[in-house]
Amino acid sequence: MSACSTPPRPDTDAGKALPLDAYVAAGNASPTMLKASEMLPADWRKGEHYEVEETVRNDGLTNTYTLNSPYGQFEVHGDDQLRYRENEVEVLAALQEYGVTQPMVFGLGVVNGAENYVEGGAQLIVYPVRAIANVPLGFWNYGSQVAEMTRSRRTFYEDSYAEELIGFSQAKREFAGRTSVDPYTTNPAMQERLDALSWPSWAGGIIATIGTVPVAGIAGYALTGASLPESMHLVNLDKAPEDLRIENRRKLKKMGVEKRLREAFLSHPWYSPRHQTIIVGSLSMLTGANGQPVFISTAMAAGSEEHAFTMQRTAELLRAFHEYASPITGISAPEGLIVARAADGAVVVPLVADWGMWTPGTHGLIDAYDRAAAAEPATTRKVLWVSGRLSPPMAEAVRQRGWLVEEQIFDRHLLAYEYQEQMAIKEALMGQRIFPRIGD
Numbered sequence: 001m002s003a004c005s006t007p008p009r010p011d012t013d014a015g016k017a018l019p020l021d022a023y024v025a026a027g028n029a030s031p032t033m034l035k036a037s038e039m040l041p042a043d044w045r046k047g048e049h050y051e052v053e054e055t056v057r058n059d060g061l062t063n064t065y066t067l068n069s070p071y072g073q074f075e076v077h078g079d080d081q082l083r084y085r086e087n088e089v090e091v092l093a094a095l096q097e098y099g100v101t102q103p104m105v106f107g108l109g110v111v112n113g114a115e116n117y118v119e120g121g122a123q124l125i126v127y128p129v130r131a132i133a134n135v136p137l138g139f140w141n142y143g144s145q146v147a148e149m150t151r152s153r154r155t156f157y158e159d160s161y162a163e164e165l166i167g168f169s170q171a172k173r174e175f176a177g178r179t180s181v182d183p184y185t186t187n188p189a190m191q192e193r194l195d196a197l198s199w200p201s202w203a204g205g206i207i208a209t210i211g212t213v214p215v216a217g218i219a220g221y222a223l224t225g226a227s228l229p230e231s232m233h234l235v236n237l238d239k240a241p242e243d244l245r246i247e248n249r250r251k252l253k254k255m256g257v258e259k260r261l262r263e264a265f266l267s268h269p270w271y272s273p274r275h276q277t278i279i280v281g282s283l284s285m286l287t288g289a290n291g292q293p294v295f296i297s298t299a300m301a302a303g304s305e306e307h308a309f310t311m312q313r314t315a316e317l318l319r320a321f322h323e324y325a326s327p328i329t330g331i332s333a334p335e336g337l338i339v340a341r342a343a344d345g346a347v348v349v350p351l352v353a354d355w356g357m358w359t360p361g362t363h364g365l366i367d368a369y370d371r372a373a374a375a376e377p378a379t380t381r382k383v384l385w386v387s388g389r390l391s392p393p394m395a396e397a398v399r400q401r402g403w404l405v406e407e408q409i410f411d412r413h414l415l416a417y418e419y420q421e422q423m424a425i426k427e428a429l430m431g432q433r434i435f436p437r438i439g440d
Helices: 019-026 079-097 102-126 128-149 161-165 168-178 188-223 241-254 259-266 273-284 292-299 305-324 360-374 392-400 409-429
Strands: 032-035 055-058 063-069 072-077 328-332 339-342 346-351 381-386 403-406
Touching: 019 305, 019 360, 063 079, 072 079, 079 188, 079 305, 168 188, 241 259, 241 273, 259 292, 273 292, 273 305, 292 305, 292 328, 305 328, 305 339, 305 346, 305 381, 305 409, 339 360, 346 360, 360 381, 360 392, 392 403
Parallel strands: 346 381, 381 403
Antiparallel strands: 032 055, 055 063, 063 072, 328 339, 339 346
């Protein structure tokens, strides 16, 4: 693989599985068939441009759906991922409906490039000291990205190094932010559309840049980029993957993650920059806690995109418990399962599940959590925080074992984070580049 290429998507998971999935799979040889009409609200089952097939497969925790759309048929693992895919379908339809074409984006890119560099030139003429003082920062950021490229390889979710260096990937991330989609999505139809519209936008900006370099020079560097408020705790999609990795590496080091482990995690093929940043950001917010290196070590077992998303959601559940229930003081992984300890003496289990069912696999899983809770001294209560829901039989069986079950944590807490992220991205990009405002 050349230094400027993006690693190919892994063909298989090489037999790797998170311990959580291993427990479920060991006790459930065949999936349970459910009905979408009983699992999803009406607007999730059918929209103007998509429809979910009625048959749903459940492995004991996760629902797998078949989503049909004009842009292809998708097998979707999990309720949260279904919401993302449906949003992408609606964005694709909106782009088509509003007639957003390559020539249109090219023209907007020319206008954008001219505006930025004219403003940069004016700064250099009217405020030469202030403008010149900002130039080294731009060069330093660029140099840091190049240095990071030699340190950590890119995951298959990302564009090539060459596309990043010439600015195409920046245009792509901005366009994705405008349309409320993840630039690292593995939806091939969405990626194809993002590429098709981002290349002309990038080209338009480059043409304007070439025509004004003698006037504005490098002062334009000082005008690019926008940062999200630190209080958002979330991902700034305006930043290059290398910049995100630099920040994540710093946070991991501060949390006590040793060098070999943090470099392996930052280069893991199944964790996109978004996955990595949300996981690291969530763990770093557990102020006063220890055990974050244990979480990262457990996360290394991920062998698929679904596993990576499960670990992201697990970290978010811990963050939500820390903020809304009781501060997390420690993280452990008995039998490879993530278990936390809270300041009030609670043993906390963050469980990522769409619809938990009482199967031999989940029975064995709860047995393992019982053993973990029993090993903790002075436990005041056992808390199971579930991202989705448990079936009544499973919920009753778990409660009979002494667990306090809290369900639908995603709807109650995590959804607010994602809405904040979406709004913050749009606000941060406002005025940075001119793009069609789809979905505002």
